[in-house]
Amino acid sequence: xxxxxxxxxxxxxxxxxxxQIGLSGWMVQVGLFVMLVMLHSAAxxxxxxxxxxxxxxxxxxxxxxxxxRHDVPGLAATASVGQALLLPFIxxxxxxxxxxxxxxxxxxxxxxxxxxTGRQQLRYRVTPPxxxxxxxxxxxxxxxxxxxxxxxxxxxxALWGLMTLLILAAILRLLSGGLLASLVLLARxxxxxxxxxxxxxxxxxxxxxxxxxxxxxxxxxVLIVGIAWGLIGGSYDVLLTDYGVRIxxxxxxxxxxxxxxxxxxxxxxTLVARWICPRWRxxxxxxxxxxxxxxxxxxxxxxxxxxxxxxxxxxxxASGLIIAWDxxxxxxxxPPQLHSRVYSxxxxxxxxxxxxxxxxxxxxxxxxxxxxxxxxxxVGSMLVGTTWWVVVGRRWPPSGVTTTEASQIPPQNPSDAHxxxxxxxxxxxPPSSHASQSARLWVDCGRSTGSSAGGxxxxxxxxxxxxx
Numbered sequence: 001x002x003x004x005x006x007x008x009x010x011x012x013x014x015x016x017x018x019x020q021i022g023l024s025g026w027m028v029q030v031g032l033f034v035m036l037v038m039l040h041s042a043a044x045x046x047x048x049x050x051x052x053x054x055x056x057x058x059x060x061x062x063x064x065x066x067x068x069r070h071d072v073p074g075l076a077a078t079a080s081v082g083q084a085l086l087l088p089f090i091x092x093x094x095x096x097x098x099x100x101x102x103x104x105x106x107x108x109x110x111x112x113x114x115x116x117t118g119r120q121q122l123r124y125r126v127t128p129p130x131x132x133x134x135x136x137x138x139x140x141x142x143x144x145x146x147x148x149x150x151x152x153x154x155x156x157x158a159l160w161g162l163m164t165l166l167i168l169a170a171i172l173r174l175l176s177g178g179l180l181a182s183l184v185l186l187a188r189x190x191x192x193x194x195x196x197x198x199x200x201x202x203x204x205x206x207x208x209x210x211x212x213x214x215x216x217x218x219x220x221x222v223l224i225v226g227i228a229w230g231l232i233g234g235s236y237d238v239l240l241t242d243y244g245v246r247i248x249x250x251x252x253x254x255x256x257x258x259x260x261x262x263x264x265x266x267x268x269x270t271l272v273a274r275w276i277c278p279r280w281r282x283x284x285x286x287x288x289x290x291x292x293x294x295x296x297x298x299x300x301x302x303x304x305x306x307x308x309x310x311x312x313x314x315x316x317x318a319s320g321l322i323i324a325w326d327x328x329x330x331x332x333x334x335p336p337q338l339h340s341r342v343y344s345x346x347x348x349x350x351x352x353x354x355x356x357x358x359x360x361x362x363x364x365x366x367x368x369x370x371x372x373x374x375x376x377x378x379v380g381s382m383l384v385g386t387t388w389w390v391v392v393g394r395r396w397p398p399s400g401v402t403t404t405e406a407s408q409i410p411p412q413n414p415s416d417a418h419x420x421x422x423x424x425x426x427x428x429x430p431p432s433s434h435a436s437q438s439a440r441l442w443v444d445c446g447r448s449t450g451s452s453a454g455g456x457x458x459x460x461x462x463x464x465x466x467x468x
Contacts, residue, residue, distance in 0.1 A: 013179045014123060018139055020176035021080065022146025023153070024169040025112075028087065030154025030259055031165040032105075033241045034252045035094060042242040042370070046362035048098070049238065050355055052105040056113035057351040063114050073122050077180035079115030083108050084173035091166040119180070120327075120343050124336070126186055143270070143323060147263025152256050218333040218392070219342055222326065223349045225289060225388040229322065230349070231380040234357025235373055239300075242370050248305060257305075258312060265313045269320015281325050282389075288321040289385025293378045300374030 036045040086108045093101035127135050154165065240262070244255035269288075276284050295315035302308035327343070334342050361373050368376075 013182055014119075014126065015138070015142060017080075017176040017179040018119075018142045019146055020172040020179070021115075022143060023150040024083075024172040024176070026147055026150025026259065027154045027165055027169045027172075029237065030150070030252075030255055031162055032090070032094070033237060034154070034245065034255050035162050037241050037245050038252075039095065040098075042238055042246075043362050043365050044098075045241065046235075046238045046358055046365070048102050048105070050358045050362065052102050053109050053351070053358075054355060055106050056109040057348055057355060059110060060113050060117070060345075060348045060351065063117050072118065073125060073184045074181065075118030076115050076122050077177045077184065079111045079118060080173050080177035080180060082111045083115070084170040084177065086111075087166040087170040087173070088163070091163045094162065117343060122180065122183060124331075126183060143263075143266055145263065145267055147266060148260045149263075150259075152260055154252075154256060154259070216334050216342075219330055221388060221392040222330040222333075223342075223346050225286075225384060225392075226326075226346060226349050227353045227384050229289070229292075229319075229381070230351065230353025231293075231357055231377045231384065234354030235361040235377055238358065238361055239370050239374050243308070247303060247370065248308060250305075257309070261309050261312045262316045265316025266320040266323060268313075269317040269322075270324045271320075272317070273321050273324035276321075282329065284321055285325050285329065286385055286389025288318040289388065290382050291315075292318040292322070293381030293383075293385060295378075296381065297375050297378030300371050300378060 033045055036048060086104055090101055090104050090108065093104065123135065123139075153168075240258050241255050244250045244258045245252075248254055248258075250257060273281075273284075292315055295311050295318065299308055299311035299315060302311055327346075330342065330346055357377060365373060
């Protein structure tokens with residue numbers, strides 16, 4: 001499938017690296033989580049995840065700010081190799097020194113967080129802006145496929161043993177590191193269209209990332225709606241593992257079955273996402289959060305395989321839509337100079353809520369049970385997603401135009417030159433001071449509404465925000 005991609009040069013290697021990283025990640029997650037539940041309990045598993053992921057969450061904004069100051073295309077490869085070296089030691093320490101294992105797992109997650117942001121920077125370095133949406137959708141499809149295969153391999157932990165599984169995952173990480181390293185020369189050969197700004201102090205660079213949330217309310221709304229996934233995502237792995245092992249009585253293979261269904265749903269969702277008209281993506285994005293919470297709630301009250309699996313499948317189909325559009329809707333609303341900072345803040349936003357959800361899961365699991373935790377999370381996701389659509393999503397301009405393209409739209413007269421070149425004019429939600437000089441114009445799935453009459457400018461099939 002990767003050979004048929006008509007992406008930018010080098011993206012085939014990036015796609016194979018994403019496959020290997022995805023397979024490795026799911027093998028580690030499913031295998032490690034199953035062993036934690038079998039050797040200890042779901043509450044211990046929740047506590048380990050919470051402690052091991054907090055450092056990466058706290059460091060994410062700092063890493064994003066650092067990457068915006070420095071062009072480091074080799075970070076993704078370095079992080080992947082570092083994770084590979086840690087995996088065998090995590091397996092050795094699991095049964096005898098769970099505290100030390102948690103510390104190494106925390107370092108593993110810190111490298112994973114840095115690698116994720118590094119891959120985002122590398123991806124956008126080797127991909128022209130016109131192909132960002134397609135690239136993100138294709139990577140979402142990879143997520144679904146690797147979830148299916150990786151979860152299936154992770155479920156063999158009882159057959160192969162955890163150490164064998166972790167060594168195989170480490171080999172895949174090393175291979176992905178080699179592929180990502182091969183893209184470094186390609187990335188460096190391309191001119192940096194938006195060079196970093198090293199003249200600012202590091203503190204001001206970090207602060208500017210938070211200030212972007214105020215200056216670009218469209219981007220901040222995407223960060224805020226990530227709360228809906230954080231409500232589910234924080235406890236998702238704990239609950240899914242507990243359902244597979246204990247509630248549905250499936251053991252390791254039961255957990256694999258749930259994650260395979262998870263991956264199939266994500267794959268189908270990302271495929272559907274490609275067929276939805278750009279004009280309707282924000283509406284479908286808000287609806288996806290609503291359906292995700294609804295179907296997760298229905299899964300939570302299911303106690304047989306023939307009922308639980310279909311609800312999980314359609315729930316993850318809704319998640320596939322979110323995965324396909326989330327990064328695109330976020331980054332198209334801010335200047336490229338802020339991409340790493342805003343992207344890392346987005347991860348930190350839903351990660352913070354996710355860790356709060358995880359902490360509450362560990363605290364209240366014995367009182368309300370996994371079903372009660374899952375229902376609360378699902379209802380919370382529905383409320384947040386619905387609120388986002390009512391307040392923001394239904395007024396969202398058409399997606400598909402990036403700030404790069406919007407900033408290149410020529411002003412209609414010299415007096416508009418300042419407004420059209422400012423970051424606010426490029427923002428899809430211009431501040432009120434520019435509202436009287438801007439209008440939101442669009443085409444209906446490729447059918448022009450008459451750009452010449454409206455005074456807008458057509459950009460790749462969509463009419464961008466243009467001064468009138």
